[in-house]
Amino acid sequence: MNGKREEEIKTSYTYTISAPEPGDFTINKASVLLDGYEYFSDTISVKVIGESQSDSNSKIKPNQKIDDFFISVDLSKDKIYNGEHLLITYKLWFNTQFHNIVETSFPDFVGFKTEILEAPRKLNPENVVYKGEEYYSAVLKKILLIAQKPGKYVIKPYTVELKVKKKDGTTQDFFGNIVDKYKIINKKVKSDSKEVLVKELPKPIPQNFSGISGADFEIVSSIDKMKINADDGANLTVSVSGFGNIYLLNDFSLQLPDDLKSFKPEVEKSEKYTEDGLFGQRNFTFVIIGNKDGKFTIPAPEFVFFNIKTRQYESVTSDSIQLIIGEGSGYTESTENTTKTDLKDIRFIKTEGLKIKKTGKAFAEKTVFYVAYLLLTLIFIFLLVIKRRNEKERADMG
DSSP states (O other): OTTOOOOOOOOOOOOOOOOSSSEEEEEOOOEEEETTEEEEOOOEEEEEOOOOHHHHTOOOOOSSSSOSEEEEEEESOSEEETTOEEEEEEEEEESSOEEEEEEEEOOOOTTEEEEEEEOOSSOOOEEEEETTEEEEEEEEEEEEEEEOSOEEEEEOOOEEEEEEEEEEEEEEOTTSOEEEEEEEEEEEEEOOOEEEEEEOOOSSOOTTEEEEEEEEEEEEEEESOSEEETTOOEEEEEEEEEEESGGGOOOOOOOOOTTEEEOOOEEEEEEEEETTEEEEEEEEEEEEEESSOEEEEEOOOEEEEEETTTTEEEEEEOOOEEEEEEOOTTOOEEOSSOEEOOOTTOOOOOOSSOOOOOOSOOGGGSHHHHHHHHHHHHHHHHHHHHHHHHHHHHHHHO
């Protein structure tokens, strides 16, 4: 302004501080030397209290004392029944920058069916405070485990390797200033091992138990035809759905009246893994046929499972189905000693009183047959004579 140029430069320095114990502390004045003049800030008073309630109740239990890096393991539960699920979450905690992460060892989860629900290729860290220290926390993996056999299992540590920049003395930059020097090191970070107890299902076990453990199961049945003929068939579908180890449900037993029969069902499967467990559905489609007319009641299909919420065996049923079978085209009716069959569509061959009449001469009896035979014979002899003459001429020239 007015031919004068003004310039304002502002520089800020941010420090992260911590206290070894609770108490009142005073931070002395900060000073800076600028153009031969020394400037001072105000003093600051800080009151440090004990560990916060949220920190003391934290579920995070790192495998080592507080460090720049550690991996936490969170189990949704550590005691389950056979067939029940649990969720395991691995998180990386860090307060120092790193450049790369490589998985070096991963638990094999013996005794469990596993499904990885989350394994981000790019970490999404959140800023958190743990034991008075600022950290970043990022999910490495979320895995659904479904117990397949009773027993006590040890989940081995999960290990990753990071490339970390570490201070390695000082050096001078291009302008002669003293600056810190760094080098890249490989740092291994490992989680704790964990124990999980898988309990046997309670006894006595119902005879019609499906072998499935879970919750929120439903069963629905339907039929595509309410009335069929004796030589026709109807499709009866039984659908079972719910949360649990439903991948083990590959067959279904259907109770039918004596005069109805069914074939091995076609099975349609669908599954979806979530943090609440495996949700699945099985559709069993049976072809139903009957060999006797009448009205039949197909009993309501029943599904017996172990409820992991109530810790009891429970059953769910659908509605019974009415099926009417009428007389078909090939319908047979059985009596005590005889069987009557409708044979109106069968025609016998008549074998008596037949008169056979000659309708013409065979080809071998006609004059044209002999003329053709003679002509072909003459042609064959002519060709044979020419061949022998040619052979003789070649022999004389030789």
